[in-house]
Amino acid sequence: MPEHAAQAAGNGAMVYLASVAKSVEGVAKGSERLRAIARDHGMTVLMANCLGMADGMDCPGRSAVWDSNGTTLGQLDDVHEGILVFDTETQAIAQQNLLGGMGESG
Numbered sequence: 573m574p575e576h577a578a579q580a581a582g583n584g585a586m587v588y589l590a591s592v593a594k595s596v597e598g599v600a601k602g603s604e605r606l607r608a609i610a611r612d613h614g615m616t617v618l619m620a621n622c623l624g625m626a627d628g629m630d631c632p633g634r635s636a637v638w639d640s641n642g643t644t645l646g647q648l649d650d651v652h653e654g655i656l657v658f659d660t661e662t663q664a665i666a667q668q669n670l671l672g673g674m675g676e677s678g
Contacts, residue, residue, distance in 0.1 A: 581613035595629040611642030
């Protein structure tokens with residue numbers, strides 16, 4: 573991923589999106605790597621992670637957006653399915669949790 577991000581930045585990308593299926597252990601490492609990509613390449617980074625079971629592992633969600641300085645602008649939790657909407661012009665984040673948490677009926 574670091575080489576791909578560097579190539580994207582070199583081609584003028586202002587936003588980098590990583591769609592992942594990270595485990596509970598992997599999401600912390602992945603988040604730090606993506607924060608560093610944002611900071612090192614001066615671009616906004618978005619991570620979309622699944623919530624619940626995927627490929628035999630428990631995925632904790634925690635989808636997030638980092639600004640070009642590596643600052644977390646928004647992050648979903650590890651219970652509710654949701655959507656983060658990022659406005660590239662204003663840098664505003666809208667966060668919407670969907671009804672119910674994992675295992676709950678909504």
